[in-house]
Amino acid sequence: MQHQRRLFLTFLLFTVFHYSRAQAPPQWQEVQPGIWKATAGKPEKISLLGAAGAKPNLTALVTLPKAPFPLAKTDISVRVIDGKTYLRFPLEEGEQLFGLGLNFQTVNQRGRIMELHVDHYGSKDNGRTHAPVPFYVSSKGYGVLVDAARYITVYAGTAVRTDAKHPPVLRDRNTDKKWEAQPYSDAVEMLVPAEGATLYVFAGPTPMNVVQRYNLMNGGGYLPPKWGLGFTQRVPTLYSQDDILKEVQSFEEHNFPLDFIGVEPGWHSMAYPCTFEWEKTRFPDPKGFLKKLADKGISANLWMNPYVSPVGTLYPKIKPFTGSHTVWNGIVPDFTLPQARQLFKEHFMSQHLNIGVGGYKIDEVDGYDNWIWPDVATFPSGTSAEQMRQTYGLMVQQMTGSWFREINKRTYGLVRASNAGASSFPYVIYNDYYSHKDFITALVNSSFIGVLWTPEVRASKTAEEWVRRMQSVCFSPMAMLNAWADGTKPWSFPEVEQAVSDVANLRMQLLPYLYSTFAQYRFEGKPPFRAMNLVEGFGFKSVTVAGTFDATANPYAMSIKKDIKDQYMMGDYLLVAPMFAGEKSREVYLPQGKWYDFYTGKEVGENQVITVTPALDKIPLFVKDGALIPMVPPHRQAPKAGETLPLTVRHYGTASGSFQLYDDDGTTFDFEKGSYSFTQLTVSKTADGKLKGDMAAPANGKPFGYSKEIKWEFMTP
Structure with missing residues (x-):
């Protein structure tokens, strides 16, 4: 006892x-x-x-x-x-x-x-x-x-x-x-x-x-190269280097913007799993091909997933540093091990970066469960399969991004998986889901968690849907048409070719504003595309609507939550309210302060919900009182280092305002060593109440790619 x-x-x-x-x-x-x-x-x-x-x-x-x-x-x-x-x-x-x-x-x-x-x-x-x-x-x-x-x-x-x-x-x-x-x-x-x-x-x-x-x-947001904010076309999977060069020529003939080309799985000698080595029939001269693209001002972005094919030269070297299970018969490198990272680096540097590749599209590092490695998998480092699943996208982003940093070349690409700590990575998330409305909600939510997301365009059933989707991507982190499966072009619906061209050109005109907005992301941590909930003066709160009782479908009359999830801010001043196919009008919630129509400069309201009925060729855009929007003339490609463009600055409303115009060489990391400029643009009222624009003198010896004579447009009547 x-x-x-x-x-x-x-x-x-x-x-x-x-x-x-x-x-x-x-x-x-x-x-x-x-x-x-x-x-x-x-x-x-x-x-x-x-x-x-x-x-x-x-x-x-x-x-x-x-x-x-x-x-x-x-x-x-x-x-x-x-x-x-x-x-x-x-x-x-x-x-x-x-x-x-x-x-x-x-x-x-x-x-x-x-x-x-x-x-x-x-x-x-x-x-x-x-x-x-x-x-x-x-x-x-x-x-x-x-x-x-x-x-x-x-x-x-x-x-x-x-x-x-x-x-x-x-x-x-x-x-x-x-x-x-x-x-x-x-x-x-x-x-x-x-x-x-x-x-x-x-x-x-x-x-x-x-x-x-x-x-x-997490280091601040990523500042893409200028070309990364231009337009990108991802070509069909089995395109050859000649097919791609013809694609580039077709964009020139249609006078449509194009800054980088996405090269899909057919460039590999084997894909699913991958060799990361050029297929010699379709790409007999990779270096020459990349040089021809570069001469046309085009960067090449290569598709890949990181699972190594048994027929590739990398396979026997990296095999000891891989997991117990395969993905599509490819071995899975354990990137927590320095040996695996170094072998990948050596292979990719010799095959890609050293001959001019501009970036990557990193596919299949997310799921589904029935094709990625299972949770019973083991890895030589002792890292569990669960931990590997949660961090793999992060590790591949960090690893590939570091290679470009070593050669002082900024990159910009796509990835399927990410997690906490990713703000400074040069990647935009994408997926195979295709709901236009949900794409916009994802863009809203990306601003809370330090990642970028793009509502890419792949296909549409109607010309109306085509225009509305293209308008959304042109007001996102990456303006991309992904034609890997069906070969669509921006002009695939001829009856709306002009509307699609107009919005693509508008994005190119807005590059000074957009590039400065990404500089805010880098230097201040402000996401370039922002949920309305992050905006000062946004007074809307989620509304809970009582659910309707249904003995079978909703026996507990569960309530429904209403959010503002289909509009967002691009930078400090520009409110974007996308339209969706089948909708002729929509509601837009305006935060506190006066707001103006981007196209006309007319006042539309303040701290209220308005209803707009835009034409098919216009995505609804609204500008905050006192906003300055720097723009350049339409141009097919992002400006190159040393290029000087004329600058127009639009002012909206009646309030004074200012804007920090950012510039650097657009391609290297030299800005981290001080080779950049912030130039203040201001609009103030004179003694007689008129508005006057002014630009501070650009810093001597710093990059500044704009003419010093500015055209000022006061948009509000």
Whole structure:
């Protein structure tokens, strides 16, 4: 009996000790201005930020507003039980949550349950997506990041604890019409299937400041080469070098913009799996082919996935550094190992970069489960298959981007998977999903999580749909037509060729504005394409509409959440409201302050919802009062280093305004050594109340590719 008591007391003491240790609050340390870090349990060696490898931009971080720790530390709970980490962060009533991955259908994520899992998007916002970033931004002006390379389950204000500080109101479903199937929850809870994780809390005070801190902690946003912001055509898979040169010629004949060509899988001697070596029949002279493209001002972007074919020369060298399972019969390199990274670098440098390749389209690093490596796979480094799945896209981006940096050449490409820490990578996410409306929602959501997304065009059923999709891509991070499967051209619908040409040319005219906006991303952390929720004066809050009872389809009358998810900002001043096929009109929410029609300069409203009915050849664009929009004449290609273009600056509204016009050589990383210019453009009122434009003198010895004589256009009557 005494022995049993002793065992019971030992068990009790162990339980009490374990519980009290697990309940100890995390110790927060301010590691960058407005960014706090804490350790939960024992974080694993492999992490998301570790895979990304970015260094904070401290110079920019110190310029942001000072802010205290934004949460009550005692309300943050960390427990490690049975090798899993349980996290809880507080929520206030009315608080909205944004982020938690590249979502395609919802913006406010409060009230959702998600498993953040790298995967091809499968038509549901359930956490399985191309960039399942475990970072959320609150409408209260703070953010939370969980740095763990695991499938993290998130209960974003859905679970109600018995010890909740703010429990939901008890209601009787049978008699109370206010009864809800999902009661109010005052916490975000997460389950990390690991013995620990590293946690970060970001202060605001605004949601935009939170996003800036997150991006700047990860090195700041990427500044593409100027050609990367031009137009790109991805050609059919089996095109030869001669076919591609004819394609380039056809763009010249149609006087259509073209800066880079996407070369699809047929350039490999074998693809699915890949050799990364040129197919000699279709590409007998790769170096000469790339030289001919370069002479025409065109960069070449090569498709690839990183799974190595047994018939390639790389195969026997890298085989010892690969995983236990194949993808499409190709071995999977373990990129956590320096040997694998070095072998890839040597192969790619000799085969591609040293002969003039401009970038990559990195395919198939996301999913689906039935073709990517399974979770039972093993890797020689000891990295688990789950960790590899969560970080593979990050590692391939970091690795390939570093090669171009070594030769002082900026690149810009496409990738299928990413995660936390990716802000400074030269890649835009894409996928095979094809909902136009959902593409725009993804573009909105990308701004919360430090990634870029493009709503690419592939095909359309009607000329109307063709125009509307082309308009959207021309107001996105990458203006791309992906013709890999069916060979479509921008002029495939002749009846709307002019409308498509007009919007492509408008993008090219706006390059000074767009390039300066990407410079903001690099130097200030502001995403170039922004959710309206990040805009000062945006007063809309998600509206919850009561669901309709249906005994079969909706027996609990679940409510529906309404978000602003089909409009966004391009930079500080330009509001974009895409149109969709079959719609003749649409509503647009205007934030505080006066707003003006981009095309006419006429005032359209302020802090209100308006209805617009645009012509087919116009994508609705609105400009903030006092905005300056620098533009150049229509031109087929982005300006080259040393080229000087005439500059027109449009001013909208009646308020004074300013704009920081950015420039550099457009191709190298010399801007990081100070070889760039910010030139201030201003509009002010004279003594008699008239508006006058002025440009500060460009800095001596710094790149400035515009004429010093500016044409000023005051658009508002």
